[in-house]
Amino acid sequence: MNRNILLVTCPDARGIVAALSGFLAGHGANILEVDQTVLPEDALFCARFAWEDGDGALSREGFEAAFAPLAEKFSIRHERFDASEKMRMGILVSREAHCFHDILARVEDGEWNVSVPLVVSNHESLAPVARRQGIPFEVVPVPKDDPAGKAAAFARTEALFREAGCDFLVLARYMQIVPPSLIAAWPMKIVNIHHSFLPAFAGAKPYAAACRRGVKLIGATAHYVTEHLDEGPIIEQDVRRVTHREGVDDLVRIGRDIEKVVLSRAIRWHLEHRILVHANRTVVFA
Amino acid sequence: MNRNILLVTCPDARGIVAALSGFLAGHGANILEVDQTVLPEDALFCARFAWEDGDGALSREGFEAAFAPLAEKFSIRHERFDASEKMRMGILVSREAHCFHDILARVEDGEWNVSVPLVVSNHESLAPVARRQGIPFEVVPVPKDDPAGKAAAFARTEALFREAGCDFLVLARYMQIVPPSLIAAWPMKIVNIHHSFLPAFAGAKPYAAACRRGVKLIGATAHYVTEHLDEGPIIEQDVRRVTHREGVDDLVRIGRDIEKVVLSRAIRWHLEHRILVHANRTVVFA
Amino acid sequence: MNRNILLVTCPDARGIVAALSGFLAGHGANILEVDQTVLPEDALFCARFAWEDGDGALSREGFEAAFAPLAEKFSIRHERFDASEKMRMGILVSREAHCFHDILARVEDGEWNVSVPLVVSNHESLAPVARRQGIPFEVVPVPKDDPAGKAAAFARTEALFREAGCDFLVLARYMQIVPPSLIAAWPMKIVNIHHSFLPAFAGAKPYAAACRRGVKLIGATAHYVTEHLDEGPIIEQDVRRVTHREGVDDLVRIGRDIEKVVLSRAIRWHLEHRILVHANRTVVFA
């Protein structure tokens, strides 16, 4: 089945829903899903259409030309995806294993339509986990207090992921701050998991900070990486209840289970083209 | 602003989204919200459109005639609502006060676009709560072990709500089983709150049953009332965590807060015409 | 039944549990509940005992003298409460009604062992809600940009609550910053509800800030008031899921239901002497 996705944003306008669904239906598409919203502050119309079939004007080759007049009329920014296409996910890890284990298990069990052509880490320790599943694993150490060495490491990392043809990257508890160059190479295509309920406890050691503040729930946040640390558009968050009995080590342990599931939901939504970004916020057509 | 709602169901068909949005847009409507789904087992298309403006063909008077050809072509069942219209909510209560307090507070604070022309109870005890807010409260005792007396009581209840012009009824912990005649008079228009996570613990004394079974979460369920006790279409559910420390009395207390919020969400969705019922299940366009 | 509560904190020491339970049992008490914890960073032992019966040494009159040797030996700080004693709760409100409605409904239904001798507000608007339940309601306007007038208003407020004999105060969405003098008069005895998941979105307009940041869960926090705004010891928190569909007004509406239930849990725990405070964090023996 040739299932396709169209993501659009444009200034809100009378007739836009009818125009878009009319365009698709007029070219023989069977519309399977429509989801739309208007962001009120910006009067921005956002929508996601999923459809199957359709004539040549909806094919990958024909789409842009056929859609151009409508796009111009409504000032539409759009992306069209072929849902059957297997995306290529690059992964960055350090020594924390839980998110990595969880992702690789989902990949192995075929939960997602994805391939993992490359994992890059600044440590050796998780190499066996990748390799026993036949997944390439490269170690690129990131030196401390050595800006030039760091830049070289990230240039190498970027080159490796480019060669591997990665469509997007996942930071699965990669404990390094990635540089602007890498972010620019995959804009709104790097998913990070931060181990707190952002914007609370941004930065390092959030569980220790949460313990010190005495919060009664801890959380995790998946977001797209931008140049501003822990401030990118939030994709998903979740929390779990804790009490005074839980020390920092317990929060770390409980938090792992939140991180895994929050990151995996964000990856799924990214893979299924369910996420639009506007003004540092996400619209998730889940 | 003249905001309107259209709820439709029909056999899934190619072109249905385009046809519906084209119909509205073609009559000058500004479509504000579209939400649709296809129930896969039945290939049933369900949708909710919200729009403002539009020409006479979309007015209350003109709509049915204008829509008829489309409805016939796609075998559409539909309902059109004027969102500004204040619905009239009848309430049935017994002696349990918490849901009643909660509903009246929301009414008083203007949270909902609703009026409460009448409350009926089989007990006197909550009369002061209604009357101090200026809400009519009628006591209709329901005799035990007296089928004729019971039938008379419910005939009276039905007559009272009819006279009061109630659009729908809410059973706010009304501890009586309502008869088929009342259900037939307000089909899919009687919202009940059951104090368990259905289908677990249907019937009487669910908190005692939950305690005996040793569950680790308790819940509440808002559903439309049908002839089958506690088996009507579920509108909303929620749960809260409990432990061995909580006895039946604690579950009752904790449960009250779940019941209140679950019932209030169901009422809001009913008032905003967000609920479709098919095959004893609800589609909630929330 | 004469049910009593003992809250203790002391440096962690070998034998402390046995010594405390031996003291109570040795005086004929039937220990009903023991809950204890050790805060690891400070090696601080914290415990709560509930007991009934006991000889004169455990009575209100005899307790301090009988307990003194043990308290000295282990450097114990303690509080003893008679659980049957009805506490007197003062309430401060502005114009937001939901928490106030919720509290008064619980009071009316007898959910808590509490009386409400006085409500103080800077506005008239909620006076009828209190008065129809026979609860005294005083309006004390708080002038803007007038430090002397503000100080006078709070001096009056403090005097009113003192005359009313209030054991503790609840800020039920009271939109004023209370001065150090009032805090000093009821130290760790003023419960506030803040409409965000602290420490995220401290200060004014948290729902607008949450909307701007695009969080996927919103929350509320009950905490004791200290001189540092929104930084006092957290008693309870909860959250609810939101999406891009919810604008600020929706967050405000959804948030109300979180605020009500979080504040009510904090009040119950305070009333049942379940909360210990240490190093700006709470131990809640729930």
Added chain:
Amino acid sequence: MNRNILLVTCPDARGIVAALSGFLAGHGANILEVDQTVLPEDALFCARFAWEDGDGALSREGFEAAFAPLAEKFSIRHERFDASEKMRMGILVSREAHCFHDILARVEDGEWNVSVPLVVSNHESLAPVARRQGIPFEVVPVPKDDPAGKAAAFARTEALFREAGCDFLVLARYMQIVPPSLIAAWPMKIVNIHHSFLPAFAGAKPYAAACRRGVKLIGATAHYVTEHLDEGPIIEQDVRRVTHREGVDDLVRIGRDIEKVVLSRAIRWHLEHRILVHANRTVVFA
């Protein structure tokens, strides 16, 4: 550090807390944790003590003799554990991989103090997952419609786990009904994960049943296995919100993440000797 655990149940009696903590402290123990409860219907006292140090009377060899007088006086049933002892966990799986992956990842990362001497499955498919981690994996097919063959298969299974010296068993989505003989061999020592919020949807295909009933939350339940299918004492449960958009396949996918985390919590509590069973319910001193 020699950390020890004592679990006790006895008829509730005046002085029991003081007697137990006095016994431990009197033998030089440093009591680290006390948790107790009284089940009201049965007036049953339940407690868990964790302690370190202590004289010979608290050692594994000396304990029973030293504790006997107290046990007799209060009719105590008790179990004493050495917390440093690594328990041996046997696992049963079929073809569903997610719980198995999750457990093995936790074992590999050292999250639990446990070893896995043996996995038994009725299918080959997960053998590579175990073997690449060096964990023995035996295939014991369970024939359909062949009672004698089935009995032989379970006799073999029991013998294998006995030889492997397993302290307890985990059914990680093992899709067979285990016979009374196996249950009798590990009484209250077989942990199962059922893919519904019990008691709702006991038996086969719970996600399909949940979809048909139109519930708004789905769940999973970890419980000890008894002779009554899906009716054993519940250890842990959790739920997640679903909507009409989710079909059966989505519920299966969403449910996997609930199952994993619920089962892992139950395993941890079992390993840490935090669970008491009485009258088909658990007390979990979490």
